[in-house]
Amino acid sequence: ALKLVTIGGGSSYTPELIEGYIKRREQLPIKEIWLVDIEAGMEKLKIVGAMAQRMVKAAGLDWEVHLTLDRQAALKDADFVSTQFRVGRLPARIKDERIPNYYGLIGQETNGAGGIFKAFRTVPVILDIVADMKRLCPQAWLINFTNPSGMITEAIRTYGHWDRVIGLCNVPVMAMLSEPELIGKTLDQLTYKFAGIDHFHWHRVWDESGQEVTMTIIDKLFGDNDAGLPTNIFDVPFFKDQLAAMRMIPCGYHRYYYRQEEMTAHGLAEYRENKTRAQQVTQIEEELFELYRDPELDYKPKQLAERGGAHYSDAACEAIASIYRDKKTHMVVSTLNQGSVPDLPSDHVVEVSAQIGAAGAVPMAFGHFQPAERGWLQLMKNMELVIVEAAVTGDYGLALQAFTMNPLIPSGATAKRVLDELLIAHQAYLPQF
Ligand code: NAD
Ligand code: G6P
Ligand code: MN
Secondary structure, eight states: OEEEEEETTTSTTHHHHHHHHHHTTTTOOEEEEEEEOOGGGHHHHHHHHHHHHHHHHHTTOOOEEEEESOHHHHHTTOSEEEEOOOTTHHHHHHHHHHHHHHTTOOOOSSSHHHHHHHHHHHHHHHHHHHHHHHHHOTTOEEEEOSSSHHHHHHHHHHTTOOOSEEEOOSHHHHHHHHHHHHTTOOGGGOEEEEEEETTEEEEEEEOTTSOBOHHHHHHHHSSSOOTTOOTTSOOOOOOHHHHHHHTSEEOGGGHHHHSHHHHHHHHHHHHHTTOOHHHHHHHHHHHHHHHHTOTTOOSOOGGGGGSTTTTHHHHHHHHHHHHHTTOOEEEEEEEEOTTSSTTSOTTSEEEEEEEEETTEEEEOOOOOOOHHHHHHHHHHHHHHHHHHHHHHHOOHHHHHHHHHHOTTSOOSHHHHHHHHHHHHHTGGGOTTO
């Protein structure tokens, strides 16, 4: 019987996770689900936890749903631990977005200066969690969803020395959910291959006869079509000629790099109206919790689809079922490269198509990238390594190096000022600096 633990259980996403477990009730002999949060999240945990309990009951299941602030009690003898916490909660995200915006830079939860600081705040906490797991549940799998998901997975492996980890994102899931019908196919007729790093990956697709259909899908993605784009990303279209040269489908987040000028302008307009994404999400979250308070509600409300992470449970719950049942499912995960992306170091984390089974993730060979994508990827992956090292050591010079490498941050006095301001703004969550 399985003991499943979710850290950051008070998240408004939790009903989706519970729904994912309920869908897989035949595959997963669940006995206990532990939702863990912190004092500041107590109120949310109680509301969404009660909602989770109602969902389980309505499904006629006898699973125990525990709500706790005691992480160690929860982790004791756990089989799977998933993480969906946000250090500093939404107010910290507002700072991550608005401080760079003030200086004319992109403000985004996983990209640019804000993404770097989300890593700085999260790395110390995740390494603590790994230390707890080593003592309390050394056989457990860690399913990381906490952003920046790829960098957090890198920290877990490289500095936590914990290899039973899989990093996840919903973006590949959304692509595979939406693209097949654009070309009149179903997912099981197509072969997908993804490679890159989290929020910076590309993919190619083949049909059942082995014919590549990547360009056919790209054609359909133009016009009014933002199929597969998460709701949190503003849809500035890519340049079609550029994609034709690339012959791969970029992920939604590539917009920040390929159309930086337009994405910045859009973000700054939202900033001036006090409507950055974190501010919008604060509003959506209030509405969601209002619904969750209803003692009659015992299913996931459709409004949860307004969150960018919709469908993440398809990744999280399927990863757990695939490991537990040794299903050897194709999933796109952050895992150790091991040569699957030969343009990147083999002993670091990449986001790649992999087979998920009892041994964890076995990445599939993708092959070399063309020079343009190779250049981007090597810069971005090495920047991630600098960010994670800075997050572990608290080295100010390395933090400045990361800022300087980041393509969304012009180098110079402004960059340094943004770094200094964010260090002060987030001081309470940055014990390492
Ligand atoms: P949120 O602000 O609602 O935070 C979730 C919960 O984490 C809160 O209840 C909070 O109190 C709790 N928390 C904060 N610090 C904690 C700690 N040290 N230990 C335990 N719990 C703690 O966040 P959210 O909007 O629900 O997002 C949760 C996380 O999932 C974020 O990191 C977000 O970036 C990430 N996310 C990832 C993806 C993906 O594709 N990988 C998609 C969506 C969201
Ligand atoms: C996305 C991503 C996440 C991201 C999130 C933001 O699609 O894959 O990693 O951070 O959704 O969603 P939100 O609703 O919080 O802006
Ligand atoms: Mn993601």
